[in-house]
Amino acid sequence: MPQQPPLRAGAARNPSMADVAQRAGVSHQTVSRVLNESPLVKDDTRERVVAAIRELGYRRNNAARMLATNRSGRIGMVSAHLALHGPSMIATAVQGAGHEAGYQVSAIGLLEISEESLRDAVDRLLDQAVEAIVVAVAHRDAIHVVRGLSLPIPVVLVQGVTAGEPMAAGIDQHAGALLATEHLLDLGHRSVAHVSGPLDWIEATQRRLGWRHAHDHRDLLPGPEIEGDWSAASGYEAGTRIGHSDDVTAVFVANDTMALGVLKALHECGRRVPEDVSVVGFDNIPEAAYFWPAITTVDQQFSDLGRLAVDLTVRALEGDEAPAATLLRPELVVRASSAPPPE
Template identity: 65%
Template sequence: MAQVAELAGVSHQTVSRVLNDASLVKEETRLRVVAAIEELGYRRNFAARLLATNRSRRIGMVTAHLALYGPSMIALGVQEAGQDQGYDVSIIGLPEFSFEGLQRAVDRLSDQAVEAIVVAVPHKDAVEMTQSLQLSIPVVMVQGVTERQRLSAGIDQEAGAKLAVGHLLDLGHRRVAHVSGPADWIEARHREAGWRAAHEERGLLPGPELAGDWSSQSGHRAGLRIAQDPDVTAVFAGNDFMALGVLHALHAQGRRVPDDVSVVGFDDVPQAEFYWPALTTVAQDFSELGRRALSVALAAVRGDDDPEVALIEPTLLVRGSTAPRH
């Protein structure tokens, strides 16, 4: 850093301000420092910075099931938000969730001196298990959270399901089937609750519920059963991949979508608008979720009061897979 300062003709403190994106440096001075950094090939020493400031500017993240769309997009949202705030994000993905796996992941992140940890694990015991670790740094939960939950940021899954099912009921459908996600996922439970609530608010009994596992294969199995029930004229699938399986099964059984059966998914995967027909679905703002999660984490690191962060409202995207009941 001293060599950079000498080459740029500035003080050591000015170089430090440029590296930390301080706003007090004139643009001309900043450009000279940046040019000197590039010429000398300077790289910051992580260990030295940690010793000098006691700040790693690193956030840890524990997640699971990164092969699935939702978890991978949440991880991307947190990582992008960290970069925007000048923080590195260390992500540890768990192939299967367990207390032992969570403990190992947290230990590894602690070894990296992370300032806070974001936990994006959708399982029903995740909050309780995380709290039992009694960590000395802030921990922010981002999946399966409830309104005004401390140290959390989330998307309102139940409200999203109510949007989807309410859309179908407003089209005149009266018996909406549901293909649900795994029973041990909190988000699957919240989406199921929204499906039921939409019916209850209109004084209706819901259609059949069929268990899925987020895969298109499980949606296809459910779709074959739904195709045999002439009373079912609409389906709410817990995610878009299961909705794809439902569409395929209905087509194979001669049930036309949306003429005979309307179908709604959840997530708005990039392929959803190219399904046939294009899929009506619920979109989640994962970028905003990442920004809110990081904001809550950094506020906790600073010692600020826990901000009351409302759940993010999802959006219904109406496409060609839904139509009024005939």
């Protein structure tokens, strides 16, 4: 009695290229050619193969393909603070752009920024054989760690980026802050206060710098400065302090969420916005127009950024020499929360 071939216990195996080949009466290589859209296949052969594929419900085994080609078609992304508007928008945008470019995107969201967690995330991505890594973490330390990692694959930065930096794409935070502050100065304010983000975030320092420079350009002295942590709570606290100092007529808040807190605090201090105090935010979150009052803010094109980042990544994978950072320009959106100073 002939011995049964050793079958893997349980489930019936998925059809393989060989199965398709047999059914179509061709070799497995021809099936491979069809799948890879080689022009060297006669039309009627191709049709028979395609039919066989459909009939068997064949699906190419990507693991085998990866093994043979030594490519994964996958890029990794590490992000953090996904509860915040910007980071989450960027993550979504990169993911989408990656798919559009034909890559699978593996995302890892850091719960905590530390050298260890970052290394761990990168490690997990390397385990997945990603061909490149997009780092969307704006924290100062994170960027240093990443820069010092010297990975065997391209690494692209998309947050906390400065002009000219290699392998990086970003939105020009400095320009955005300049826009916001100049808008207030143009309205006639002699000085603008600032509620910044946490200053270990590169973007927070860049926005802060833009705010200062706007004053410098006009030989004006910047108003008081309070460091927040992006949260509405910190904005509220900052707003309370601002509400108590009568000489502040304008505030540039580094994001809309903090601005929400600032608005609330100003209301509670009995200061009207924009009659007594003008407030400008940053991010243009979808709710910004429904703050009380609707808030003037700075809009960033995140989806463009995602596309840009993926573009850069793909170029790097194709051997292009480290292209320098491209910075997108944000835009000011004027709403009801900014007006000329009282009197």
